[in-house]
Amino acid sequence: MKKVAYFPGCTLKTKAKELDRYARKSAEALGFYLDEIENWQCCGGVFTTSRNEIATKLSSVRALADAQKKNQTLITVCSACHNVIKQTNHAMQTDEEFALKVNNYLGAGNEYDGKTKVLHYLEYLRDEVGFEEVAKKVVKPLTGKKIAAYYGCLLLRPNSVMAMDDPENPTIIENLIKALGGEAVVYPYRNECCGGYIALEDADSAKKKSTSVVASARSHGAEIIVTACPLCKYNLEKNNPEAKVVYFTDLLAEALGVKEDGNE
Amino acid sequence: MSKEMENLKSEIIRSSGVNPKKCMRCGKCTGTCPAFDEMEYHPHQFVYMVESGDIEPLLNSKSLYKCLTCFACVDRCPRGVEPAKLVEAVRLSVIRKQGANHLKADDIPALLDDEMPQQAIVSALRKYSK
Ligand code: SF4
Ligand code: SF4
Numbered sequence: 001m002k003k004v005a006y007f008p009g010c011t012l013k014t015k016a017k018e019l020d021r022y023a024r025k026s027a028e029a030l031g032f033y034l035d036e037i038e039n040w041q042c043c044g045g046v047f048t049t050s051r052n053e054i055a056t057k058l059s060s061v062r063a064l065a066d067a068q069k070k071n072q073t074l075i076t077v078c079s080a081c082h083n084v085i086k087q088t089n090h091a092m093q094t095d096e097e098f099a100l101k102v103n104n105y106l107g108a109g110n111e112y113d114g115k116t117k118v119l120h121y122l123e124y125l126r127d128e129v130g131f132e133e134v135a136k137k138v139v140k141p142l143t144g145k146k147i148a149a150y151y152g153c154l155l156l157r158p159n160s161v162m163a164m165d166d167p168e169n170p171t172i173i174e175n176l177i178k179a180l181g182g183e184a185v186v187y188p189y190r191n192e193c194c195g196g197y198i199a200l201e202d203a204d205s206a207k208k209k210s211t212s213v214v215a216s217a218r219s220h221g222a223e224i225i226v227t228a229c230p231l232c233k234y235n236l237e238k239n240n241p242e243a244k245v246v247y248f249t250d251l252l253a254e255a256l257g258v259k260e261d262g263n264e
Numbered sequence: 265m266s267k268e269m270e271n272l273k274s275e276i277i278r279s280s281g282v283n284p285k286k287c288m289r290c291g292k293c294t295g296t297c298p299a300f301d302e303m304e305y306h307p308h309q310f311v312y313m314v315e316s317g318d319i320e321p322l323l324n325s326k327s328l329y330k331c332l333t334c335f336a337c338v339d340r341c342p343r344g345v346e347p348a349k350l351v352e353a354v355r356l357s358v359i360r361k362q363g364a365n366h367l368k369a370d371d372i373p374a375l376l377d378d379e380m381p382q383q384a385i386v387s388a389l390r391k392y393s394k
Contacts, residue, residue: 015381045387046333049349050279050356056390080383157335158346167339193298193334197387200375201367205302205330230381238379 004124005067005074005116006034009081010042016078016230022253023077023121029256030129030137034075037066043084045231046197051091051098054105060088061102065112073117075124077249079154079229082120083162089118090161120155122172122228122248123164131179139257141181147251148185148222149173150213152232153193167191173226173248180255189216194235210239218243226251265317272357273317280353284315286343293337293347302330307337307347314350328355329366329392359394367392 012020027034041059048056063085067074076082092099093114103111119127125134151170159167170191174184194213195206214236217225225245227233236245253259265273277284287308294306305313305327313322322328328351337347358364367388376385 009383010386011381011383015379042382042386044390045383046390048356048390049346049352051281052279053356078383080387153332153334153336156339158338193332193336195298196332196334197384197391198299198330198332199380200372200384200388201392202302202330205299208301209298209332229383231383231387234379234381234384238377 001028002032003035003072004032005063005070005072006036007040007043007063007074007076007081007085008036009040009076009078011080011230012078016233016247019077019230019247019249022247022249022259025258026249026252026256029258030125030134032124032129035070035072037063040066043081045080045084047084047087049087051095054098054101057088057091057102058105060085061092061106061112062110064089064092064116064118065106065110067116068112073119073124073128075119075121077121077228079120079152079227080231082118082228083154086118087158087161089114089116120164120228122155122176125176126172131175134176134252135179135181138180138255140255142177142251142255143181145182146185146221146223147177147182148187148217148220148225149177149190150194150217150225150227150232150236150245151191152227152229153191153196154229156191176248177226177251180251182251185217185220185222187216187220187222189213194232196231196235199231199235199238206235207239210235214240214243224251269317269319272319273314276314276319276350276353276357279356280346280349282311282346282349282353284311284345284350287311287315287345288343290342293341293345296336296340298334298336299330299332303327307351310350310354311345311347314354319354322354323358327351328358331355333391355391356394359392365393369393
């Protein structure tokens with residue numbers, strides 16, 4: 001089985017354990033293995049854009065260097081880890097002065113040369129496994145389910161770095177939903193912000209943003225909203241208790257027949 | 265512009281990598297900003313206030329902590345100005361000062377609920393504290 005380096009991140013070890021569990025189980029059903037990086041440290045949740053912010057980026061660079069050593073593609077499942085690590089990788093590849101400072105800090109023998117390829121799990125399914133292959137492995141299609149993809153910010157932006165999909169008209173999650181036999185609901189707010197970390201100190205602000213997202217999805221007929229981000233899931237659920245919000249790995253595991261409780 | 269503001273301006277421009285001169289003041293960044301309602305100074309104002317050295321009001325504004333780092337203004341600016349990077353650089357110039365953290369670790373327990381993911385806490389700390 002093909003091995004890829006895997007960065008789970010802090011939330012997948014605590015509040016979002018199912019995101020981790022079903023990502024692993026589905027990977028094995030699809031023929032690849034998530035090889036967890038040893039001694040990884042939290043990515044910090046958000047990227048700091050300033051070029052003179054060094055310390056806050058070291059955990060990402062260490063993960064990148066670890067994957068480079070093993071000559072593996074680095075996969076993340078959480079949207080936030082993905083965003084932070086991809087942006088850090090880009091900075092290491094394009095900003096010489098920054099890379100030099102980071103490598104001086106890491107010390108001889110631990111340098112990172114910018115060679116690791118970073119992919120979100122969704123990208124790996126689309127580009128390496130292929131959605132047609134995923135569709136062939138489906139044993140319990142999501143027939144008749146109206147599912148709305150919620151991208152939020154972190155998967156898509158900044159597009160010049162994330163380069164995952166068209167940031168204004170993305171299709172990757174919709175195509176996964178279709179491959180799993182479900183019906184993809186497209187709605188205007190799917191790439192607008194849920195409020196993110198503002199939930200901690202300005203819950204009203206997060207509420208406004210999250211309710212707009214859910215209202216938009218529902219008005220287009222969505223029954224289920226799917227996300228790759230624990231904080232999006234939290235904000236959408238907290239502010240719309242009646243909404244059904246699931247991780248993409250739940251749907252994937254369910255359709256592949258590797259979900260323990262069988263049903264939803 | 266005072267010497268102090270001039271220094272601060274060049275530090276902000278250097279660390280953010282943003283060239284505010286590229287801005288054509290179309291307001292598209294502000295039009296797309298999801299934090300618009302909560303911000304006293306909007307992304308396009310950050311751009312021209314840094315450019316003109318009128319940075320003091322930004323340093324004291326809550327707007328610094330209302331930005332969601334959603335990168336909408338970065339992707340949707342027709343001139344590639346990347347206003348969010350300026351907001352970040354101004355915020356860092358404030359919270360890097362001793363005792364100027366916007367969020368303290370001791371404040372956090374009172375803000376939590378049982379479902380809130382770790383991601384929210386680490387992200388807020390990264391944006392609001394040094
Ligand atoms: S979108 Fe770009 S060019 Fe337009 S006001 Fe904002 S920063 Fe300036
Ligand atoms: S990154 Fe900040 S300033 Fe830019 S659009 Fe998002 S919330 Fe507004």
